[in-house]
Amino acid sequence: MNLASYSRSTTPLSGELTELIPHEIYEYIISFLDDGLTLKSCSLTCRAWLKTSWKCLFAGESLVVHRDNIYDLLEIIERDIHTVTIIRFVERLYIEQGGSRRLPFGIDDGDTQVFQFDEFLSRLVGFKSVRMLRLGWIRGDIGPPTMTSIQNNFGAGVTSLELNSVVLRSVSQFFEILHALPRLTSLTLAGLSLAGGLEDYTYYSQVPGTLVALVQPETTPRPPQLNELCCNVVKEVTKFIFSWLVSHGSIPIQTLAVGLFDGPTNYTVSHFLAESGSAIETVKLWDAYTATGFDLSPCTNLRTLRMGWIHLSSTSPPGSETFVTDVLKTVSSTCLEEVLVVVQILISNSPGVDRDLAAFDWKGLVSVLQHPRFQSLRRFHFAVPSHAQVVIQSLMKHIKPVVASGKLPFDPSVFSVVGWSRSEYAGNW
Numbered sequence: 001m002n003l004a005s006y007s008r009s010t011t012p013l014s015g016e017l018t019e020l021i022p023h024e025i026y027e028y029i030i031s032f033l034d035d036g037l038t039l040k041s042c043s044l045t046c047r048a049w050l051k052t053s054w055k056c057l058f059a060g061e062s063l064v065v066h067r068d069n070i071y072d073l074l075e076i077i078e079r080d081i082h083t084v085t086i087i088r089f090v091e092r093l094y095i096e097q098g099g100s101r102r103l104p105f106g107i108d109d110g111d112t113q114v115f116q117f118d119e120f121l122s123r124l125v126g127f128k129s130v131r132m133l134r135l136g137w138i139r140g141d142i143g144p145p146t147m148t149s150i151q152n153n154f155g156a157g158v159t160s161l162e163l164n165s166v167v168l169r170s171v172s173q174f175f176e177i178l179h180a181l182p183r184l185t186s187l188t189l190a191g192l193s194l195a196g197g198l199e200d201y202t203y204y205s206q207v208p209g210t211l212v213a214l215v216q217p218e219t220t221p222r223p224p225q226l227n228e229l230c231c232n233v234v235k236e237v238t239k240f241i242f243s244w245l246v247s248h249g250s251i252p253i254q255t256l257a258v259g260l261f262d263g264p265t266n267y268t269v270s271h272f273l274a275e276s277g278s279a280i281e282t283v284k285l286w287d288a289y290t291a292t293g294f295d296l297s298p299c300t301n302l303r304t305l306r307m308g309w310i311h312l313s314s315t316s317p318p319g320s321e322t323f324v325t326d327v328l329k330t331v332s333s334t335c336l337e338e339v340l341v342v343v344q345i346l347i348s349n350s351p352g353v354d355r356d357l358a359a360f361d362w363k364g365l366v367s368v369l370q371h372p373r374f375q376s377l378r379r380f381h382f383a384v385p386s387h388a389q390v391v392i393q394s395l396m397k398h399i400k401p402v403v404a405s406g407k408l409p410f411d412p413s414v415f416s417v418v419g420w421s422r423s424e425y426a427g428n429w
Contacts, residue, residue, distance in 0.1 A: 026052045055089045055129070062132075065124070066096040070115050073124075080126045087126040093154070095121070096136040117142045121149035130154050133181075134162040140169045140195055151180035160186035160228075170196035171240075175221050186228040192237055215243040222248050230257040232286050235265040242272040252279045259287030266293035273298045284308070289317045291326035302333035306340040312356040325364035331373065338379040342420055345387055353387045354394075362398040370402065375409040383420035392417045 026049055039057040042049045063086075065073055080087045097117060117138060122145060133154050158181045168174050171194055178184060223245055231241055238259065245251055246268075253276055260266050270293060273280070277298030284306040296302065307327060311320050319326070324341055343360075345353055369377075384391050395415060403412045 023052065027055075057089075061090070062092040062094055063090045064094045064096060067115055070120060077124065077126055085126075088128050090127055091129050092132040092134075093127060093130045094134040094136065095124075096134075097138060117149075118145040121146050121153065124149070125153055127154060128157070130157055132160040132162075132186075133158045134164055135166065135177075136164045138163070138166040138168065140167050142168075142173065147176045147180050150177065155180050155182060157183065159183050160188075162188040162190065163192055164188075165191040167193045167195050170194065171198060171220075178224060179221065181224070184224040185226055187224070187226055188230040188232075189237075189241070190230070190232045192233045194237060194240075198236070198240055215240065215247045217247040220244050220247065223251060226251055226253050228255040229253050230255075230284075232257070232259055235259075235261040238265050239268045242268045246272050246275055250276045250279075252276070254279060255282040255284075256280055257284035257286055259289070260285055260291060260294055261287065261289050263290065263292040266290070270295040282306075285327070288320065288323045290319050291323050292319070294327065294330065296327065296330040297332040299331075300333050301335055302331065303335050304338045304340075305331070305336060306342075308342040310341060310343045310360075312343060312345070312360055321359045322361040322364060325361045325368055328365070328368045334373050335376055336374060337376055338381075339377065340379075340381045340383060342383045343391065345384055345391075353390050357391065357394045360394070362394065366398050366402050370407045370409065372409050377410040377414055380414045380416070382415075382417045384417060385420050388417045388419065 036057065042052075076085050077087055079085055095117075097115065117135075118141065133150075161177075161181055161184055163177070166189075174192075174194065178187075231238060233241070238261065242258075258269055260269070273295065277296075278300055280299045281301055282304040283296065283299065283302060286308050288307055288310050296305075305327075307324055310323055311317065328339075345356070369380075382391055382395065395417065399412060399415060402408055
């Protein structure tokens with residue numbers, strides 16, 4: 001038989017038989033697709049493929065809701081009652097009341113035409129797949145309706161919450177938001193102000209060198225079982241958040257991001273590390289003002305350490321030049337594999353860069369890295385927005401003699417200088 005001339009006739013499955021195929025089979029097959037155009041084509045093929053295709057297509061996408069599209073979204077929500085829409089498949093929902101990334105100065109600050117949480121959140125129904133929820137630019141105009149809406153419309157599935165540029169009327173509102181999301185495992189606070197203050201709680205200045213809790217456990221609810229906490233807020237709120245966590249005992253957090261502003265704030269963060277540090281694998285220091293009072297020694301399983309925005313200019317905070325060295329001196333983990341240091345270079349001319357880099361504590365850094373506990377180090381990146389070649393020259397100038405002496409406990413090829421951008425800082429830090 002001539003195989004080239006052989007053709008095999010095919011007959012499409014009937015609708016009845018197609019309906020008998022378990023949806024898990026379609027989900028398994030389509031889950032291997034990562035091309036948007038192909039997934040769109042699959043969604044148009046038949047009803048049986050529609051839900052699975054859209055689930056994969058929108059799984060990694062973010063839906064941003066703000067004043068310009070809120071009414072269009074409400075129309076889609078109305079249609080979702082009668083037919084399948086994307087509403088059911090969105091996993092990342094960002095609700096912007098007027099623009100996050102900038103903290104309003106007061107409750108009445110900003111555009112009065114932005115939508116209000118109490119009014120609109122109850123209408124955002126049908127988001128059954130939401131796992132990540134961001135509430136941006138809350139200005140204190142929220143009450144029981146907002147808490148009820150968060151709990152009823154999103155609470156069942158949300159595991160990650162970001163409060164971005166938020167002014168709340170009271171600490172109780174903060175706790176009510178967390179209570180509405182019982183499955184929360186990741187919390188990001190990026191600009192949080194408590195307009196009502198902290199007077200209702202036992203709160204007083206930390207005494208350097210002591211481990212005194214600032215918050216009494218009976219005054220606050222238990223924290224959620226977080227495995228990730230990113231806390232980029234002012235120092236008074238930072239002290240309150242970590243004192244609240246400490247007052248309720250150990251929490252199995254694996255990733256911690258925090259700013260180091262002053263000694264009392266750092267002591268409070270260190271107190272938290274003394275309680276929960278053994279579970280932490282990643283620490284990200286967003287704002288490097290001072291390392292005074294900061295202690296990483298309880299983080300015995302630390303694998304990744306990132307230190308950001310090291311300033312090297314005449315206006316830098318005192319101790320900026322030795323910040324990296326001071327932090328590394330407190331590391332006790334023998335599991336540390338990656339270190340990233342972000343150096344902010346503001347000078348455009350090379351002579352000025354040379355002068356600032358010369359002030360960096362290269363000698364102290366090289367000295368501390370000779371300790372055997374750094375034997376597992378695989379990557380040490382300096383990230384700079386410009387003048388990478390000048391930074392490489394400064395690094396190699398101080399590293400080469402130690403390499404030649406054979407005193408480094410790791411392969412010197414781990415050192416590198418990489419580019420850094422603000423967009424990467426926002427997305428991948």
